[in-house]
Amino acid sequence: MEGLLYEILMALALGLFGAVLFSAIGLVSGTDETTTLAPLTMLVVLLGAPPAGILTFFLAGAVAKHMTHAVPTALLGIPGDTSATALIGDANHLRRLGVPHVALRKMISGGAVAAVIAVPLAVLFAVLLAPFGDVIKQFAPWVFLCAAFTIAYFSAGRWASVLALLPFVLVIVALQTLTAQYGVKLAVSYFLGIAVAPLITSLFSMLAPAERERMRRDQYRVFSLAPDMKGWRGYFPNPLRVINKRQTRMTAMAASVTSATFVFSPVAMTVIMGELIGARIKQAYERLTTVITARNGVTESTYIAEALIPLIAFGLPLSPVAAGPAAPLFNAPPRFTVDSVSGEVNNLHNLLNNWEFFGYGMMAVLVAILIAYPFTMNFAHQAASFVSRRISHEAVIATFIGLVLVVGIWEGGLLGLLVIVTIGLLGGLLGRFLGFNIGVQFMGYYTAVLSVPALIALLN
């Protein structure tokens, strides 16, 4: 009994910590989910947190970040993170109409509603899929190969991305062979390299004279910060009063649908659901506000479902979120491992049962809502003002470079660092010129570690 109480308290504490930490990170635009969630979750895993605490930390962090990312998106017109890029068009319309506070309130209320719906549905879908788990585990290398090609085809690069998988996977295999010669085995370095790829590519571009000229600016960038408007009383406005019945219904529907479609990229699902819902609403203002509500809901539900379903049903990272930001829940050697040959898994999948996933998942979501929702409702303007006036982009970039250095050196010394830079530059260039996006790159990594050994075994 005491053990259970300890487990619950630890889960609550780590959930709270995740929610507070990522509420703050969400305010800083440019902080991508993978670059922040993955290394910090990894750290929590390696420091020996109990399984339930690892889950609540990750989920509460993801949910909180997708609420506070609404602050730069709605008030400054810059996407708070990668998934917020899908919302920027709607947010800008509302900002220019002079009602950014409406965009903000609708977004976070939609997020709260969707997050609460997504956890039980994700667990339910996972339970339905679980019977196929053994078959999928047995054929894991081939499932990953198919998933990689599918995700590549649905990326912006279409066939270019499908074909570019070959050289990309080859480079990863080559790098692994090289580091193995020195007794170094890397995993996080590849993830981080992929996640910070656009930054690494930008920094390289700055050193090339022609590119540098293109990046040159002759004045400060102007941001118009929306004025502060508080249209409600109290500290915790009811989300169901902020959005109307139809918006609640649409958000719930979008969250339910996207809780099942866990193999597609969150950004793509956010765009598609917005289009589907928008087409059904005729009046422009209602359409705009309903779409932005549902879209932010989808950023929450896809993250929750894409992390939980593969984790509960298979224990294999079979979705873009599971392969990227949620990767440490699956694979954090030496504590959590996925065996490439046997498909044997040893991670949260084995350590928590369905009810625990449900219970701790709900706990994480509720903790995140209790922290991030009132904070965003009440202090959005001050927060956006502070971040835009005090936190320079130089500092943000420097922080990420620091992260790259520490993680690279930590995992593999100089070799780890070189791998991050190599993968970052390659991934960044492929992403920029071919639309070979980050989700495809993560799947490329898994193809290299899981499918390639199986392919070689087959050919021999």
Next chain:
Amino acid sequence: MSQELARIAATPPSADAARNTDNLYEVWGDTVDARHLVLAIIVSAIVSLGAYGLALLILGGLVESAQMAKAYAMLFGILGCLGGGAISAMLFKPKRDVVEHVADPAFREQVVGDLLKEYGSLGRLEDTSPEVVAELHELGLYELFRDAQAREEQARDNGPVEADADTRDALALSGGRS
């Protein structure tokens, strides 16, 4: 206060502290000063790697398992990153002009025009629920949409409007910032 001091201390007296736009570049979605960026990266590298190395050195003797010592060292390394970032934020001010203003009524008309183009039609206020109408009244946007709707209907009565093809313009599938 301490922030001001730090900034003055870091800026050489010869450089014009007010505004130097010679080295501005757009990197990773925002404007930076190239010299400040290089310095910030150096500061962050020293602080984060310093914290990591120091922690590894000290904890290596204190913690039994070498693996745990390394994991804790990484924790300090990450705290070092944040510390380095915080120092950089104090040393180098953002290259942004933040203006605060209320939306211009002319701007609003333009948004309605953009929405008409994007959606093909503004729809009818009569089709929405009373809640939406109340919300529009509360925000002072009701008249804007009512007038625009009337204009759109009038234009449609006067002759067929050319359909717009670029409804999906604003939606880009890729999430990259590059």
